[in-house]
Amino acid sequence: MPPRQAPIAHQPDTNSPFYVHPSESPSFVLVTPPLDGSNYLAWHRSMKRALGAKNKLSFIDGSIPIPPIDDLNRSAWDRCNYLIHSWILNSVSPQIAQTIVFHEYAIDVWIELQEHFSKVDRVRIASLRTAINNLKQGTKYVLEYFTELKSLWEELNSQRPMPMCTCPHPCRCESMSLEDQVIQFLTGLNDNFGVVKTQVLLMEPLPSVNKIYSLVV
Numbered sequence: 001m002p003p004r005q006a007p008i009a010h011q012p013d014t015n016s017p018f019y020v021h022p023s024e025s026p027s028f029v030l031v032t033p034p035l036d037g038s039n040y041l042a043w044h045r046s047m048k049r050a051l052g053a054k055n056k057l058s059f060i061d062g063s064i065p066i067p068p069i070d071d072l073n074r075s076a077w078d079r080c081n082y083l084i085h086s087w088i089l090n091s092v093s094p095q096i097a098q099t100i101v102f103h104e105y106a107i108d109v110w111i112e113l114q115e116h117f118s119k120v121d122r123v124r125i126a127s128l129r130t131a132i133n134n135l136k137q138g139t140k141y142v143l144e145y146f147t148e149l150k151s152l153w154e155e156l157n158s159q160r161p162m163p164m165c166t167c168p169h170p171c172r173c174e175s176m177s178l179e180d181q182v183i184q185f186l187t188g189l190n191d192n193f194g195v196v197k198t199q200v201l202l203m204e205p206l207p208s209v210n211k212i213y214s215l216v217v
Contacts, residue, residue, distance in 0.1 A: 017058045018076040024054070026086035035092040040117035041158045047091060051084065059084050060110040081106050088113075128156045136188045145188065146213050153181055181209050189216065 012019055031046040033039065051057050058064040059080055067074045084106040089097050092113075100109045132152050137145040186197045193216060200212055207215070 015055070017055050017064060018073065018080060019055070020079060020083060024083065026083055027090065028087055029090045030087045031091050034090075035096055035113070035117070037093070037096065037117055040113070043091070044114070044118070045158075047088070051087075056080060056084055060107050062107065066105065066107075085109060125156065125159050128152055128159065132156065132184060137190045142189070142213070142217055146185065149185060149188065150209070178209070179206055182206050182212055185209055185212065 030050040031043060033043075035043040048057065051060065059077075064077070067077050071077075085103070088106060088109050089101060092100070096113075100112060103109045103112070132149065135145070135149055135152070140148070182200070186193075186200060189197060196216055200207070200215065206212075
């Protein structure tokens with residue numbers, strides 16, 4: 001009688017969005033600092049990166065619809081849904097968590113947070129514009145000045161994303177914005193950089209801001 005063969009163990013598909021690593025727990029805090037209402041844009045980007053790294057973005061962007069109760073994937077979907085919902089709850093302030101804790105589906109939580117906190121903050125935009133226009137090198141090293149200015153630009157761009165151009169002949173809004181950044185950076189430098197300022201402004205086309213920073217340094 002031939003020896004009995006051991007049953008073949010099927011390996012889980014780690015590329016499937018339904019796959020959950022044994023170490024992943026509902027108590028995970030995916031991002032810090034937590035969402036407090038004033039930091040939605042940064043929080044949103046961090047959460048998307050974290051969920052993308054875990055192959056779970058499909059559950060909050062609608063790519064994987066909610067399966068029917070009798071669907072073979074329903075139990076796996078429910079597990080992922082509960083897990084993502086818990087991760088979101090752990091990554092927001094206690095006050096915000098109270099407003100979303102009774103939602104059943106993670107995608108509804110994601111949409112509600114977006115509707116509540118993604119509105120354009122015109123007061124913050126005005127504040128950022130003022131800070132950018134008033135920023136000068138002064139006693140800062142060039143690196144400090146450049147880093148502070150670039151941080152303000154990035155936050156302004158995230159608060160007011162560039163609209164999609166639908167003109168027959170695409171406009172150069174983004175190019176003009178980059179040119180404004182170059183001029184702003186050069187204008188804020190101390191007077192001892194006068195020669196390099198003039199040299200850069202005479203270049204055609206203007207180099208990128210990062211390239212100009214390297215030239216100044």
